[in-house]
Amino acid sequence: MISQLSWKIGGQQGEGVESTDRIFSTALNRLGYYLYGYRHFSSRIKGGHTNNKIRISTHPIRAISDDLDILVAFDQESIDLNAHELRAGGVIVADAKFSPVVPEGVDARLFAVPITAIAEELGTSLMKNMVASGASWALLGLPMEVFNKAVEEEFGRKGQAVVDKNIEAVKRGAEFVLEQAGGPLDEFKLDDADGKQKLFIIGNEAIGLGTIAAGCRLMSAYPITPASEIMEYLIKKLPKFGGTVVQTEDEIAAVTMAIGANYAGVRTMTASAGPGLSLMMEAIGLAGMTETPLVIVDTQRGGPSTGLPTKQEQSDLNAMVYGTHGEIPKVVVAPASIEDCFYDMIEAFNVSEQYQVPVIVMTDLQLSLGKQSCEVLDFDSIQIKRGKLVSDLPATENNELFKRYELTEDGVSPRVIPGEKGGIHHVTGVEHDEVGRPSESAINRKKMMDKRLNKLNSLQFRDAIRVDAPFEEPDLLIIGMGSTGGTIDEARTRLSTDGLTTNHVTVRLIAPFPTEQLTPYLSSAKRVVVLENNATGQLASQIKMHAGFADKIHSLLKYDGNPFLPSEVHKACKELN
Known part of the structure; x- marks a missing residue:
């Protein structure tokens, strides 16, 4: 019995690699194992090599493994590109259709399974992913009823006939490989999992969930890899809480819409990657100058320009810290786990409103798109802090304007929602006085700059x-x-x-x-x-x-x-x- 194992499936993008991985890992999660996944995929809809690697363990894990125990291959390219990771005595489950060959120097046991042929016998080659996953699941000696339940959940919306066909594909793949192997492989039998309930999500989903929990009710965004899953998640979930997602024409519109909505009192965010963040820079300066709360998620990817849009990198740090022209107070926080992705979004919204500054949440592709186990989240610990958002203002004489940018000891001024009686003030991107009137006074300029730049001196962020x-x-x-x-x-x-x-x-x-x-x-x-x-x-x-x-x-x-x-x-x- 072993405490952990690595499994990878590879093939051409668009031929079922992602769905195979999803069902396989969902079943493992139901058994209570800890999982850590990594996706290698191409920046295209279909075609190009892709693979998904899952590390399975009886204890918490937060990294991909160096080696590989089982490789499921839909084509020879998947074997050629990934077989070097196999440990001595590893296993390759491959489609017999392409006459698979183990590369020279690789010590691995090959099971050539008629994956495509079995699927076609059942009516469609699209089910080859179920044949392949059934074969690899059977080699581990894990209970088939758990896997079949995951299949039912995946295909249930398509009707019982489709579910039955896919379960039959799983069964045929399992039977074929077990006959070849003489039964489950003892060297790959996992110790029992702890059986505890765990979430199994990507970082972008945790960010989306944290966004909702933080009280955000509007996301304005433009799709971009690897941030799009945040938008897709919130499109499904926000309406259930009275919110909505607006797909804008570009990232400039997305960030300015977010600024406007935050000014109006609605917690709003946007999310993008490096190229989109570049387009937002002028508007981030506007949020800093007008002291309007703003939360942005930057999911880093390979750059510059289009770069490597589906690959890992952490190269936007300088852009986030220094990208805006002029000098404004800004908070940049980097989650380090799935749990952080959730809790940091709540903290980001609170800090943004308490200090009236832009907050950028900096993730990377591996954290954003790598699917991982995480502990059940503590919703009872959530606190919403809106800072100096004031109402019921006292009456003023002579229709005096509200001191929206009042010079205060802590640098944070009172803020009102538009329409609040007694809260009328100017808002402008040029330098201004305490009520927002444009001002080029040198004395006023220094006071306002010092006020803005000193407001973060008292910042306390969770686990800096x-x-x-x-x-x-x-x-x-x-x-x-x-x-x-x-x-x-x-x-x-x-x-x-x-x-x-x-x-x-x-x-x-x-x-x-x-x-x-x-x-x-x-x-x-x-x-x-x-x-x-x-x-x-x-x-x-x-x-x-x-x-x-x-x-x-x-x-x-x-x-x-x-x-x-x-x-x-x-x-x-x-x-x-």
Whole structure:
């Protein structure tokens, strides 16, 4: 019996790889296993190699595995591109239709199953994904009734006849491979799962759920990979809570609509990727100048320009921190888990309204689109904080205008919803005085700039850094952001067997930078490794600029479109000592 296993399915985009993975993983989730998925897909609707990899475990996991136990292949290309990941004695389940061949040097057992032929016998080649998944499920020796239940849920809306056909496809695939193998493979039998209820969702879905829980009732957005799933999720869910999604003509319209709706008192957000964020920059400055709350999600992908729209990267950090012209207060936060994606959206809306600033939630493709297990979310802990949103204003003499941009001790001015009696004021993108009238006075300009820029001095953000620091003076401090945390922890386990002591910090608040919290861990470490998916070390540069310690900081960078593997982090860190 084993405690974890990796399974991958590969083929041409559009031939059922995604649905096979979805049903397979849904059944595993029902059994109570912890799952971590990664999608490798092309930037096209159909055609081009795609594969989905799932890591299955009896304990929590937050990284893809280095190796592979079972590969399900719909074509020879899937074998050629992925077989090198197979561990010695791994298994390939392949469609006999293309006469599969195991590449030279790969120690794997091949099961050639007539996947397409069985599907066609049942009426359509579209069911080959069910034949393939039934075959691989059977090799694991897992209960077929659980898998069949997942099939029923997937196809139930199409009628019982379709469900029965697909269950028959699963059964035929299972029977064929079990006859070849002589029964389930003992070396791949998983220990029983804990059976606890878990969510199994992608980060974008958690962001959407957090958006609703935060009280957002309008999303204005334009579709873009890898952010579109947020929009798609909210299109289905927001109307149930009295909200709506508006697909705008472009990202400029999306962000300005969000600013307008927030000004009117409706919690509103938008989401995009790097190219869309670029188009939003002028409007983000408008939100900063008018002190209008604004929440934006940037799901990072490979750039620049169109770049690698379906691949992993963390290269928008500088754009988020510095992209707007002029100087405004801005908050940039980086979720590091599925749970963070949920809770950080609630915090983002609260902070945006409390401090009247733009808040950018920075994810990356792996966190946004990688499907993972997460604990059941705590809705009872949610608090909605709207800051200095005032009403029932006292009567004023001589029709005085409301001091919307009043110079206050904490830099945050009172805010009203349009139409509030006594709340009339000017709103403009040019510099202005306390009631919003345009002003070019040098004295006023300095006061207003200081007011805006100082308002975040009192900011308290949940887990600005997340720390695992068992050692007072470790050999290595490894720092990461976004989806890299689980990979770093697995590498640390291997480094400990090499006799190296390590601490781990995940930076979650990118701006304003948590210098005070991070400095003690930088100071105590002998060496510091900063791990990030970009070519220029943007997080490392932030650390050096704000905290120093440039002499002990080493960058570990990967920008080929793929996430880090634990083995890569282990090897690079070991070579530093």
